[in-house]
Amino acid sequence: xxxxxxxxxxxxxxxARRTWLTIGAMVFSNVLLVFMISFQFSVYDLMINxxxxxxxxxxxxxxxxxxxxxxxxxxVAEIVPLASRLRQDFxxxxxxxxxxxxxxxxxxxxxxxxxxxxxxPAFEPSASSIPGLVTDGRFVESGDEVIIGTVLARxxxxxxxxxxxxxxxxxxxxxxxxxxTIVGIFDSGIPDLDRSIxxxxxxxxxxxxxxxxxxxxxxxxxxxxxxASDYRQRIRALLPDDLELHDWTALQPGLKQAITADLSSSFxxxxxxxxxxxxxxxxxxxxxxxxxxxxxxxxMALGIAPGRLGRLVLLETALMGAIGILLGALxxxxxxxxxxxxxxxxxxxxxxxxxxxxxxxxxxxxxVVTLFAGPFVVFLxxxxxxxxxxxxxxxxxxxxxMRAA
Amino acid sequence: MSAVRCVDVCKTYRxxxxxxxxxxxVSIEIANGGFVCLSAPSGGGKTTLLNAIGGLDVPDSxxxxxxxxxxxxLNKGELAALRLQKIGFVFQAxxxxxxxxxxxxxxxxxxxxxxxxxxxxxxxxSILDEVGLGGLEERRPAEMSGGQQQRVAVARxxxxxxxxxxxxxxxxxxxxxxxxxxxxxFTELNTHHRTTFxxxxxDRRVMSYAKRLIKMLDGRIVDDIAQA
Numbered sequence: 001x002x003x004x005x006x007x008x009x010x011x012x013x014x015x016a017r018r019t020w021l022t023i024g025a026m027v028f029s030n031v032l033l034v035f036m037i038s039f040q041f042s043v044y045d046l047m048i049n050x051x052x053x054x055x056x057x058x059x060x061x062x063x064x065x066x067x068x069x070x071x072x073x074x075x076v077a078e079i080v081p082l083a084s085r086l087r088q089d090f091x092x093x094x095x096x097x098x099x100x101x102x103x104x105x106x107x108x109x110x111x112x113x114x115x116x117x118x119x120x121p122a123f124e125p126s127a128s129s130i131p132g133l134v135t136d137g138r139f140v141e142s143g144d145e146v147i148i149g150t151v152l153a154r155x156x157x158x159x160x161x162x163x164x165x166x167x168x169x170x171x172x173x174x175x176x177x178x179x180x181t182i183v184g185i186f187d188s189g190i191p192d193l194d195r196s197i198x199x200x201x202x203x204x205x206x207x208x209x210x211x212x213x214x215x216x217x218x219x220x221x222x223x224x225x226x227x228a229s230d231y232r233q234r235i236r237a238l239l240p241d242d243l244e245l246h247d248w249t250a251l252q253p254g255l256k257q258a259i260t261a262d263l264s265s266s267f268x269x270x271x272x273x274x275x276x277x278x279x280x281x282x283x284x285x286x287x288x289x290x291x292x293x294x295x296x297x298x299x300m301a302l303g304i305a306p307g308r309l310g311r312l313v314l315l316e317t318a319l320m321g322a323i324g325i326l327l328g329a330l331x332x333x334x335x336x337x338x339x340x341x342x343x344x345x346x347x348x349x350x351x352x353x354x355x356x357x358x359x360x361x362x363x364x365x366x367x368v369v370t371l372f373a374g375p376f377v378v379f380l381x382x383x384x385x386x387x388x389x390x391x392x393x394x395x396x397x398x399x400x401x402m403r404a405a
Numbered sequence: 406m407s408a409v410r411c412v413d414v415c416k417t418y419r420x421x422x423x424x425x426x427x428x429x430x431v432s433i434e435i436a437n438g439g440f441v442c443l444s445a446p447s448g449g450g451k452t453t454l455l456n457a458i459g460g461l462d463v464p465d466s467x468x469x470x471x472x473x474x475x476x477x478x479l480n481k482g483e484l485a486a487l488r489l490q491k492i493g494f495v496f497q498a499x500x501x502x503x504x505x506x507x508x509x510x511x512x513x514x515x516x517x518x519x520x521x522x523x524x525x526x527x528x529x530x531s532i533l534d535e536v537g538l539g540g541l542e543e544r545r546p547a548e549m550s551g552g553q554q555q556r557v558a559v560a561r562x563x564x565x566x567x568x569x570x571x572x573x574x575x576x577x578x579x580x581x582x583x584x585x586x587x588x589x590x591f592t593e594l595n596t597h598h599r600t601t602f603x604x605x606x607x608d609r610r611v612m613s614y615a616k617r618l619i620k621m622l623d624g625r626i627v628d629d630i631a632q633a
Binding site (some may be wrong): 003011014298300301302303304307308 | 456481482485489494496503516522
């Protein structure tokens, strides 16, 4: 085997320039793949974390059907004790209960329809990033306090200390009304949130909307997005059967669709890149087999089976591919690490950045998957591209091959 | 027991509108330890016969036996295995693998045969010494003269002690002194190891070394002479 390896290695350097050109194509595509996949996955992580951390969480406990209908009457009974019990069972997770409804919010000058959320003042700051994004005033603590987003404050022409009148309907269909004092204004960076929601203490919400101790959502954030599915299984096992537990893909289908759509279009581009490399490898493989037809004829005459010669050609490509993986992963890793430190501004990504609460400067991170997935695919496709020239050797007749120039 | 037996072997090529009878009902038998020269003018059929005996070319009809094993009906893989185990080839052009050294060229076939690394190394070194290339083992073909390359090719052909060596114009690219040295090497191997040699040639000096001379013309055997 070592001699075959040595033979394959030396064969590569018979035409060093051609070999380097082929390896160069592999390295170039591998560097691009490593950087782009690392960048892309980092953006997805940010999109998921920032979007979910902002409000919806990794998962939510809800009453059956609430996710589709959002009806005031689809409630989780005794929601505060249930959230408290989950917090005891999962101390590493951030868990907070909420209730929500729609109201007409009116200032002295204007009125807007908004969603109002009753939140647990003690636990909401760890479950959602909104309390931490209060830029003016403070988060709600108790009583008739409310925080609203910057856009809504601007639209209603109100500021901290002003009163906000809320009119809506309670759980039993009765008229619900309250006059709240604005104690804080938040700026999440997500226009939809800043325009259309208000948060009040859960106890006040339950009183105003006749909730009788119930609520609508228990928001749960696992320590990391990767551990979310594990937490989901364990939490599901503890919940009563009449409650549903939805993960983020159900809570924010738009986010998942955006990621899936972006992945699909990217994979198309990656596919084109890999196919171009495959043709370069195929060209090299065919050339190298054709120009060695006579040599292969001799080897066959000596009793070397065509299959073994085919394996030799595949081994030559595998060696080029291995160099391509090593150099590609190394250079791609260095490039990604560099931008991981200095950051990277993607032109034209402003709209996506606003929608998914991304920072203007992105810092791609590297993982084993992002470092080797692309180069490994290039390696496999290169081997596949060499199968054709390798199989051609099976058709070679020793006598005719030896007559080749 | 015969080393090679051909029974009524025919091979026809189509060239334009004309059928060329490269082998026309050829029957020969060569005993173990034979030293035979096939002589014919160009196109006389000697290379075709050599290729058919070596399983490189399949005859249209007739039967070919190596060590009494019929080979004309074997498939590609079986023929390759037969050549690997039983037949050594020496070609007119030396046909070495250019990127391997003399020793590695000799070792390569043994590696395919499954000979252990240390054993094949020592065998290669000793056979290269035997063909007079001691000290040149690590040279690559491009760094050797034609005669030296042909010796490497011979060493490669005989290193695994095949029962049969087929040589096609082995001296065509060598000067007369080197040719004589090569033929003396063949004679020695034939005498000491009882290796059967079949050499296709039209070189009279080469023919003079043979114990038996088979003359061909237009694909037929026209003369079969035992020589002293």
